[in-house]
Amino acid sequence: MVQEAFGHEFRRKHFTLLDPSVILLNHGSFGTTPTCIIEKQNEVSLRHEWYPDYFETFEVEELYRKQIQSLSDYINVDARNMALVTNATTGVNTVIRSIPWNFSEDKVLFHSTAYEACKNTIKFMAEYFGLQYDVVELNYPLDDDEVLSKFEEKLSNKKYRLCMFDMISSMPAVMLPYKDLIKMCQKYDTMSLLDGAHAAGQVSLQFLDELQPDFMTTNLHKWLSVPKACALLYVNKKHHGMIQTLPISWNYSSDSCQPRAQPKTVEDRTHNDNLLHNKFWFIGTCNYSQYLCISEAIRFRKEVCGGEDCIRSYQEKLQKKAISAVIKEFGPGSVLLQNEGNSLVSPGLFNISLRLGDKYKQLEEKLINDFNYFKKMRVLCARLTMERKAYIPFFYHNEKLWVRFSVQIFNEIEDYVIGARIFKDTLIEVYDRELASQPTQEL
Amino acid sequence: MVQEAFGHEFRRKHFTLLDPSVILLNHGSFGTTPTCIIEKQNEVSLRHEWYPDYFETFEVEELYRKQIQSLSDYINVDARNMALVTNATTGVNTVIRSIPWNFSEDKVLFHSTAYEACKNTIKFMAEYFGLQYDVVELNYPLDDDEVLSKFEEKLSNKKYRLCMFDMISSMPAVMLPYKDLIKMCQKYDTMSLLDGAHAAGQVSLQFLDELQPDFMTTNLHKWLSVPKACALLYVNKKHHGMIQTLPISWNYSSDSCQPRAQPKTVEDRTHNDNLLHNKFWFIGTCNYSQYLCISEAIRFRKEVCGGEDCIRSYQEKLQKKAISAVIKEFGPGSVLLQNEGNSLVSPGLFNISLRLGDKYKQLEEKLINDFNYFKKMRVLCARLTMERKAYIPFFYHNEKLWVRFSVQIFNEIEDYVIGARIFKDTLIEVYDRELASQPTQEL
Numbered sequence: 106m107v108q109e110a111f112g113h114e115f116r117r118k119h120f121t122l123l124d125p126s127v128i129l130l131n132h133g134s135f136g137t138t139p140t141c142i143i144e145k146q147n148e149v150s151l152r153h154e155w156y157p158d159y160f161e162t163f164e165v166e167e168l169y170r171k172q173i174q175s176l177s178d179y180i181n182v183d184a185r186n187m188a189l190v191t192n193a194t195t196g197v198n199t200v201i202r203s204i205p206w207n208f209s210e211d212k213v214l215f216h217s218t219a220y221e222a223c224k225n226t227i228k229f230m231a232e233y234f235g236l237q238y239d240v241v242e243l244n245y246p247l248d249d250d251e252v253l254s255k256f257e258e259k260l261s262n263k264k265y266r267l268c269m270f271d272m273i274s275s276m277p278a279v280m281l282p283y284k285d286l287i288k289m290c291q292k293y294d295t296m297s298l299l300d301g302a303h304a305a306g307q308v309s310l311q312f313l314d315e316l317q318p319d320f321m322t323t324n325l326h327k328w329l330s331v332p333k334a335c336a337l338l339y340v341n342k343k344h345h346g347m348i349q350t351l352p353i354s355w356n357y358s359s360d361s362c363q364p365r366a367q368p369k370t371v372e373d374r375t376h377n378d379n380l381l382h383n384k385f386w387f388i389g390t391c392n393y394s395q396y397l398c399i400s401e402a403i404r405f406r407k408e409v410c411g412g413e414d415c416i417r418s419y420q421e422k423l424q425k426k427a428i429s430a431v432i433k434e435f436g437p438g439s440v441l442l443q444n445e446g447n448s449l450v451s452p453g454l455f456n457i458s459l460r461l462g463d464k465y466k467q468l469e470e471k472l473i474n475d476f477n478y479f480k481k482m483r484v485l486c487a488r489l490t491m492e493r494k495a496y497i498p499f500f501y502h503n504e505k506l507w508v509r510f511s512v513q514i515f516n517e518i519e520d521y522v523i524g525a526r527i528f529k530d531t532l533i534e535v536y537d538r539e540l541a542s543q544p545t546q547e548l
Numbered sequence: 549m550v551q552e553a554f555g556h557e558f559r560r561k562h563f564t565l566l567d568p569s570v571i572l573l574n575h576g577s578f579g580t581t582p583t584c585i586i587e588k589q590n591e592v593s594l595r596h597e598w599y600p601d602y603f604e605t606f607e608v609e610e611l612y613r614k615q616i617q618s619l620s621d622y623i624n625v626d627a628r629n630m631a632l633v634t635n636a637t638t639g640v641n642t643v644i645r646s647i648p649w650n651f652s653e654d655k656v657l658f659h660s661t662a663y664e665a666c667k668n669t670i671k672f673m674a675e676y677f678g679l680q681y682d683v684v685e686l687n688y689p690l691d692d693d694e695v696l697s698k699f700e701e702k703l704s705n706k707k708y709r710l711c712m713f714d715m716i717s718s719m720p721a722v723m724l725p726y727k728d729l730i731k732m733c734q735k736y737d738t739m740s741l742l743d744g745a746h747a748a749g750q751v752s753l754q755f756l757d758e759l760q761p762d763f764m765t766t767n768l769h770k771w772l773s774v775p776k777a778c779a780l781l782y783v784n785k786k787h788h789g790m791i792q793t794l795p796i797s798w799n800y801s802s803d804s805c806q807p808r809a810q811p812k813t814v815e816d817r818t819h820n821d822n823l824l825h826n827k828f829w830f831i832g833t834c835n836y837s838q839y840l841c842i843s844e845a846i847r848f849r850k851e852v853c854g855g856e857d858c859i860r861s862y863q864e865k866l867q868k869k870a871i872s873a874v875i876k877e878f879g880p881g882s883v884l885l886q887n888e889g890n891s892l893v894s895p896g897l898f899n900i901s902l903r904l905g906d907k908y909k910q911l912e913e914k915l916i917n918d919f920n921y922f923k924k925m926r927v928l929c930a931r932l933t934m935e936r937k938a939y940i941p942f943f944y945h946n947e948k949l950w951v952r953f954s955v956q957i958f959n960e961i962e963d964y965v966i967g968a969r970i971f972k973d974t975l976i977e978v979y980d981r982e983l984a985s986q987p988t989q990e991l
Contacts, residue, residue, distance in 0.1 A: 122597035135600035135833050143597060147590065153776070154565035154586060157578035159934045194832045198795030202645065205676040222832060225800035229792060233648040234677075326833065333596070334833045349672060351794065352641035357668035389637045389665060390578050390769065390777045392835055491602045 108411035111419045116515030119409065128495040130524045132511035133278065133303060133454055136326040136333060139409075145401040146332045149394040165393055169386040172399035176325075176337065179403045181311040185378050188338045188385035189396050190351070193302035194222040196322025196338040197269065199351045200298050201226050204267070212237040214259055214268040214295070218245075218502075220275050223300055227269070239265070244503040246444045249282040256286060260293040272301040272308065272323070276500045277442055278454035278509050280308075287318040296320070305329045305337060306406075306413075307451050313339050320344070328453055330402040332395040338385075345380040354388040410514060420452040420512045427512060427521040431457045434525035435508075442507060456507040459499070459529060465536055473501045486535045495527040551854035554862045559958030562852065571938040573967045575954035576721065576746060576897055579769040579776060582852075588844040589775045592837040608836055612829040615842035619768075619780065622846045624754040628821050631781045631828035632839050633794070636745035637665040639765025639781040640712070642794045643741050644669050647710070655680040657702055657738070658712040661688075661720065661945075666712065666743055682708070687946040689887045692725040699729060703736040715744040715751065715766070719943045720885055721897035721952050723751075730761040739763070748772045748780060749849075749856075750894050756782050763787070771896055773845040775838040781828075788823040797831040853957060863895040863955045870955060870964040874900045877968035878951075885950060899950040902942070902972060908979055916944045929978045938970040 109115060116123070121140045123129065129137060149168075153160045169189065177184035190196045197220075201213075213227055217240050230236040241255050260268065268290050272283045283299055290297035299321035304310065306328025313321060321339040325331035340348050349357055358380075410416050432439050438460030443449050461469065472479045479501065490496040499508045508528060510521065552558060559566070564583045566572065572580060592611075596603045612632065620627035633639045644656075656670055660683050673679040684698050703711065711733050715726045726742055733740035742764035747753065749771025756764060764782040768774035783791050792800055801823075853859050875882050881903030886892050904912065915922045922944065933939040942951045951971060953964065 122594060124599045127599050131601055135604055137600065138597060143593070150586070151565060154581060156567045156570050156934070156937075157580065157776075158574055158930075158939045161578055162930055162934070191834060192832050194797060195795045203676075222795070222797040222800075225798070226796040229796045229800055233646075324833075333600075333835055352638045352665070353669040353672045354637060354665040355668070357665075357672055389635050390767075391634060392776055392838060395835060487601075487605055491599070491605070494599075496601045 108415055109409065111410075111416075111514040112517045113515065119405075120515055124494070126494050128520050128524045128527075129513070129515070130495070130497045130510050130520055132513045133275075133327065133509065134498065136324070136328070136330075137513065137515070138326070138332050139330055139402075139405050141409075142330060142332060142398050142401050142405060145398045146394045149397045150392070153392075153394065161387075161390065165397075166386050168397045169393070170382065172397060173382070175400040175403050179407075180305065180309075182313045182339065185381065186313070186339055186342055186345075188340065188381045189399075190322065190336050190338045190385075192326070192334045192336045193300055193322045193324045194220070194226070195351060196320075196336050197223045197298065197300055198226050199338060199348065200320045200322070201230060201267075201269075202351060203347060203349045204296075205347070206230070206234070206236055206266075208235040211266040212239060212264055214239050214241065214256075214265045216241040216243050216256075216270055216281075218243045218274045218277065218279075219269060219271060220300060220302060223269065245277050245279055246442055246449065248444045248446055249285070249448050253282055253285055253289065257289060260289055260295055263293050263295075265293070265295045267296040267298055267319075269298040269300060272299055272321075273303040273451045273454065275302065276498065276509060277456045277502050277507055278303070278451065279442065279449040279456070280451050282448070284312055284316060287312075287316045290318070298322075302336075303327055303451065303454065306416075307453050309413075310339075317341055320348075325399065325402070326395070330405055332398055335395045335399070340381060342377065345377060348381070348384075350384055350388045352388065356384045356387060358384070416514055417452045419514055423516060423518065424450070424452065424455060424512045426518050427510060427516075428455055428457065430518055430521045431508075431510060431525045434522060435459045435529060453512050454509060455512070456509050457525075458505045458507050459532070461506070461533070461536070464540070468536055468540060469501070469506065473504060482535065482539065486532055489531045489535060490528055493527050493531060495524045495531075497524060497528045499528075499532070551858055552852065554853075554859075554957040555960045556958065562848075563958055567937070569937050571963050571967045571970070572956070572958070573938070573940045573953050573963055575956045576718075576770065576952065577941065579767070579771070579773075580956065580958070581769070581775050582773055582845075582848055584852075585773060585775060585841050585844050585848060588841045589837045592840045593835070596835075596837065604830075604833065608840075609829050611840045612836070613825065615840060616825070618843040618846050622850075623748065623752075625756045625782065628824065629756070629782050629785055629788075631783065631824045632842075633765065633779050633781045633828075635769070635777045635779045636743055636765045636767045637663070637669075638794060639763075639779050640666045640741065640743055641669050642781060642791065643763045643765070643783075644673060644710075644712075645794060646790060646792045647739075648790070649673070649677070649679055649709075651678040654709040655682060655707055656710045656712065657682050657684065657699075657708045659684040659686050659699075659714070659724075661686045661717045661722075662712060662714060663718050663743060663745060670712070688720050688722055689885055689892065691887045691889055692728070692891050696725055696728055696732065700732060703732055703738055706736050706738075708736070708738045710739040710741055710762075712741040712743060715742055715764075716746040716894045716897065718745065719941065719952060720899045720945050720950055721746070721894065722885065722892040722899070723894050725891070727755055727759060730755075730759045733761070741765075745779075746770055746894065746897065749859075750896050752856075753782075760784055763791075768842065768845070769838070773848055775841055778838045778842070783824060785820065788820060791824070791827075793827055793831045795831065799827045799830060801827070859957055860895045862957055866959060866961065867893070867895065867898060867955045869961050870953060870959075871898060871900065873961055873964045874951075874953060874968045877965060878902045878972060896955050897952060898955070899952050900968075901948045901950050902975070904949070904976070904979070907983070911979055911983060912944070912949065916947060925978065925982065929975055932974045932978060933971060936970050936974060938967045938974075940967060940971045942971075942975070 119139045296319040301323035305323040319341045325335045326333045442456040562582045739762040744766035748766040768778045769776045885899040
């Protein structure tokens with residue numbers, strides 16, 4: 106079978122639900138779903154309406170099991186350690202709120218560039234119940250060794266019960282040395298929770314069964330073509346007893362507060378093998394339709410796209426050209442966020458800095474120091490770039506303005522040329538308007 | 549405008565997605581959604597795919613606000629105290645897991661007939677973190693006074709921080725004297741959490757602003773025609789600061805651990821008025837499509853059905869005839885679950901006992917005493933009744949077998965005649981097979 110060419114023609118054929126006038130350079134935030142998979146979702150929804158009693162009592166469970174099995178076969182991860190949740194934030198919440206914490210003693214570690222909603226989850230546990238936490242400050246660019254030594258500085262005190270870290274952070278979009286971090290957690294007797302929000306569909310997940318971290322969650326709607334919103338939660342088998350669904354539902358099993366020992370008898374093993382399935386397949390009346398499209402998403406990626414290697418090969422080639430094109434558009438002083446080991450950039454995401462003139466110095470200082478002010482300006486800019494059909498997210502990190510670009514199989518090089526130009530012009534327009542509206546001393 | 553006649557013709561016109569051969573007598577478990585509302589949901593989903601960045605950043609918030617406002621106008625409850633969650637179990641979890649419990653002191657009260665998933669939530673908090681709880685045993689039929697005095701016996705000790713109780717229980721489907729229970733909780737300084745899973749669309753919710761309980765949650769997909777799954781969470785304004793979304797997300801505000809005082813300044817009031825909205829409108833990438841169909845569901849109920857009074861009037865008339873018909877089909881000894889004050893039965897739900905012959909005495913004793921055995925038999929029976937397109941849920945309560953019937957605007961009296969007959973025949977078939985398969989002494 107000859108692989109169809111990726112790019113705009115591919116988009117016109119397979120992403121027909123997308124506004125054709127949009128230059129889509131922010132696949133990373135919400136994902137973009139091929140039409141055939143949304144059609145499958147509609148089919149499942151109609152099946153649900155056909156006889157809701159039958160669907161919820163008998164059909165969902167087997168369909169759920171099949172999705173887990175398809176995914177297991179595709180990503181090479183043991184199906185018994187897999188459950189489905191709504192999104193990675195829900196995955197993180199499921200874990201953090203399933204641990205029988207000793208609030209007066211337990212401490213959690215995470216890094217400053219972790220996802221806001223996940224940091225908030227730990228802050229909530231701290232402010233409401235007294236869970237303690239500590240933060241590893243990460244200011245990029247950083248080499249993997251630097252990241253690791255910053256974590257080790259904390260972890261080597263052996264006082265952390267859990268360490269949460271990203272596989273690929275959101276903003277800045279950078280890869281962390283997650284395999285080494287798993288081993289480091291194991292060395293220092295700390296549970297590892299990997300936030301792989303951007304992982305599935307960008308990097309291989311085969312390391313899970315090999316390295317056996319404690320927990321990992323990854324969105325399937327971002328980079329694996331599943332409809333919004335669906336995520337995988339990987340749970341190390343030693344925690345199957347402890348972990349509980351969010352919300353707690355019908356299948357909560359009351360004897361599972363303490364982590365289960367390794368299975369000893371055949372019966373126990375059978376029980377253990379089905380434990381995650383039994384808890385997670387039904388968590389009350391929900392719209393399960395997006396969960397039940399995983400097989401179709403995998404079929405699309407295998408049959409239409411030619412598999413993960415084909416997808417990544419296209420992304421990598423396009424990314425190289427896109428980086429040059431954006432740097433050229435952004436002009437002098439703009440650089441790719443990368444380290445010496447070239448380990449920060451993932452196939453689908455890269456960040457380029459944008460250096461504005463001295464005229465904006467005071468304004469940018471205020472934006473860097475006042476996050477609420479930045480949020481206000483970000484909304485203004487987002488609204489205008491969306492009107493111009495070329496929204497791209499931006500942020501300040503380590504005192505620089507960075508713009509995050511996504512690379513997908515429907516993109517072509519001209520998206521980056523035009524998108525970067527519209528973004529830069531719009532940002533300057535918004536900043537100029539802001540400067541004009543205020544006396545300088547207010548900035 | 550002349551109101552269209554309810555019944556089978558109405559079903560053929562407005563519930564076209566439902567398998568026409570199904571005798572639908574279990575609307576109560578999952579809800580049944582009119583076609584026009586599912587069509588609206590598809591429209592919203594397509595809008596989401598058209599430009600996901602724009603939809604999630606700008607459109608969802610205003611659409612969410614409009615749904616809350618429509619619902620507020622329709623049910624006469626202050627919009628500022630309303631938030632949307634996935635289902636009532638999620639609503640209960642949101643509350644139970646947002647309270648900064650003092651685990652070594654706090655105690656919760658609920659009743660034995662509460663919904664299993666909600667009881668599990670409290671048991672989880674007990675087993676994982678040490679929250680204490682106590683249970684009011686309810687064995688129906690009971691007069692409201694009896695229910696109230698059972699609660700007062702416990703509550704008058706003033707040792708409970710929160711009391712969770714149903715408005716209309718699931719199985720048995722009976723109404724509780726929830727208004728009096730709210731007042732009783734207030735008298736004894738206990739927070740009230742109403743599980744109104746079956747309330748919206750069956751009973752008026754106007755009491756919320758008048759009696760001001762602490763928390764109430766009610767599914768909108770069961771009896772208010774909204775697609776699966778969507779529920780209202782009512783939060784008394786004094787708890788807007790404390791309550792947090794499930795999962796914790798972007799809009800968690802860290803200064804809200806302690807319940808906020810009454811607003812004192814204009815700024816504070818404005819803040820307070822938008823606080824629930826600000827927290828709940830966005831909890832990460834989700835399928836929001838069902839939430840955004842509330843206005844359409846209300847339009848259907850107003851314009852097509854003629855409003856809540858018309859719906860209830862049809863339900864009540866049909867229910868009277870249905871009760872007689874089922875009792876006749878079930879035969880001698882079968883009764884309606886009702887008390888002397890006639891306060892147990894809600895417009896859409898009633899329970900009829902089914903008395904089987906002495907032949908089944910030992911089998912039924914085992915079913916009553918061994919819940920796992922009952923679950924096994926229930927599945928066998930459910931599968932067969934669903935194959936015969938006439939599933940109705942049944943359960944043992946207070947040593948009797950009860951069957952729960954729903955009454956909806958698409959039902960007619962013959963549904964109950966045929967449905968009851970198929971149910972009874974199937975149950976006996978399953979029980980006979982079970983008796984035949986086992987030596988008597990094993991039962």
